[in-house]
Amino acid sequence: MQFNARYPSLNPKLYHEQMPVPLKGAKAGHFNEALADELQWSAEDKASWVEICSGQKTFPEFHPLAMVYAGHQFGQWAGQLGDGRGLLIAQILDQNGQTIDLHLKGAGSTPYSRMGDGRAVLHSVIREYLAGHALNALDVPSSNSVGFTTSEQGVQREKLELGAMMLRTSDCHIRLGHFEWINQYQPSLLQEFTQKCIEWHYPECLEAEQPILAFATKVIQKTAVMIAKWQLVGFAHGVMNTDNLNITGSTLDFGPYGFMERFRPNWINNHSDYNGRYTYQNQPSMAHWNLWNWLNNLIPLAKPEEKEKFKQDLAQCLEHFEPTFLEHYTHGLCAKLGLPSFHKDSFDCGMAFLRILQTEQLDYTSSFLRLQNKEYEAMKDDCLDRRQFEAFLTQYEMIRENQDIGTLDATMFEANPIYILRNHMAQKAIELAERNDFSEVERLFSLLSQPFTRQTDLEKPEDLAPLPSDVPEVMVSCSS
Incomplete structure (x- = not known):
């Protein structure tokens, strides 16, 4: 090393x-x-x-x-x-x-x-x-x-x-949360600590006219990109406290996480989250709240006579969150659907597809795969409201008309995983490991190494779909 x-x-x-x-x-x-x-x-x-x-x-x-x-x-x-x-x-x-x-x-x-x-x-x-x-x-x-x-x-x-x-x-x-602790208990360390964070993780910001504002903007943008990527693969972190988000926008401390199966945006995957604060649908707003709170801890870095102006500048930094998130989420959703991101109706079409998944309680990951494989009639048969799916499909095919279908289809294969870590998959590996059998950990590790590639020699039927609706879902809490 x-x-x-x-x-x-x-x-x-x-x-x-x-x-x-x-x-x-x-x-x-x-x-x-x-x-x-x-x-x-x-x-x-x-x-x-x-x-x-x-x-x-x-x-x-x-x-x-x-x-x-x-x-x-x-x-x-x-x-x-x-x-x-x-x-x-x-x-x-x-x-x-x-x-x-x-x-x-x-x-x-x-x-x-x-x-x-x-x-x-x-x-x-x-x-x-x-x-x-x-x-x-x-x-x-x-x-x-x-x-x-x-x-x-x-x-x-x-x-x-x-x-x-x-x-x-x-x-x-x-x-x-490091910044929160310093401001509360050792405020004299804030200047040096922030400087080191910039030097170590965002050295390009040192060349900016106002390095602290440039640093804040980078943290906000990277966090927004991370959240967009969570949403696109159906990942729910479960415990988005300020001490569980880092300054580089990489996922950390996700003990009671869950990958979305049947599409329920208000799904509480962490059963210690009694009020549903950190549901899948709330993750963008919770990240925004955490960043707003974090920016307040940078205010003491301003000179006293510049504090009010600095507050306004920090607020402008936070304004980067929403457009950054939407840009990456929209581009990613269009890729998953095989739609051109530049088309004015692509995002609305994507939202219509998600509404179908929510209304019909369809599996998030496999539904994109079925769309990718053009299983339109079979998908329609799974819908109680067939007209809703037909309306979506009409709009979907109109947007794709006269486009480079080969390229759009190729983006779908790159954007839609075949395998995610469903809770029941992890639970099976845990139960065997507790009996000193780590074979299922090894199988899942290998399977999840190439989530976009079909691995018929490794996969099991239960890797590809939720548990039957009459089987209780795996309960996950903060206890670990």
Whole structure:
């Protein structure tokens, strides 16, 4: 590995150094060798991946640390938070020269654990491990994982579960909540911290006339693009608190996530979200709210006599969110439908298709595939309101008339995944893993590596559709 220890150069008030506490009887779960190659792991590193991913081996080049931050959770100020069960154990360069964080999840309690035990359990580790892998393969910016380990040690949740650890990777673990903590508890650190964030993650902004405003705009735009990509693949994060969004627009901390199956925009995939704040349909507005809150924490960077003007400038930065989101979402939706994005009626046609999916409770992912494969009559037969589908199809074919159909169809094959990580797929892998059988984790890992390519040798019928309507859906909450 090539180390690039940056975070420890910050003021020590921003973190707490400590060693991980390994679990008893740690053993291999699954290893992402392709990602290890991207991270330039040596043969020796790979040979000792179980020790690294279970907290038994650390590196002299980097002292493990827990970050402190704060946040708004479900819209309410939660005060000081921080890495309560994870440690940043290294920052290294990947094969492209980009600095990547190695974050060990389940590494034991820290000063920020807030009465928690600092541990992770096998079911939540497998869900995050597979989802990060799936999102990256779907071209959605996201954390990923080099590997996870299980153990013989029990961890108490609603029931006694197997303890586990996972080595998560991300281009950044600096959250919007870092700025909230600094403003609340150590305001004198804000200037230097913001400067480092710009230098490390948006160095091009240093050349701007007003680097802080340029930085704010970049964060807003990248977040908007990330949310658009979530919506396009039907991904619901589940817990979009300000401490769970980072400054580079890459998906982070999505424990109670879900991939949309039957199209229900108000679906509450996280059953700890009692009021439905973070439903699929609310994700763009919640991201906007989080960014608005974050921008307020940049106001102290202005000189006193320029504060009011700076507030107005920050508000103008936030105005980039909606057009950026709409541009990427519209372009992506048109690609999924095989419609030209420049046509004035393409977006309305896309909305008509989504209304059909919602009204008829059709599966989101497979419905786009059926449209792609021109199964029009079969789709109509699945609709109670056949006229609604006929009206959509008439408009759809009129827009495609006199267009380059070959090119439009090719974009559909590139935009529509065959496989997503449905909750029942992950649950099956978890149930087997809890009996020390990781074969289903391996199968799903391979299947989700190429989500746009049909893999008849690997797939199962249940990978392609929701569970029958009379089968209870898998319940997911924040408990992990």
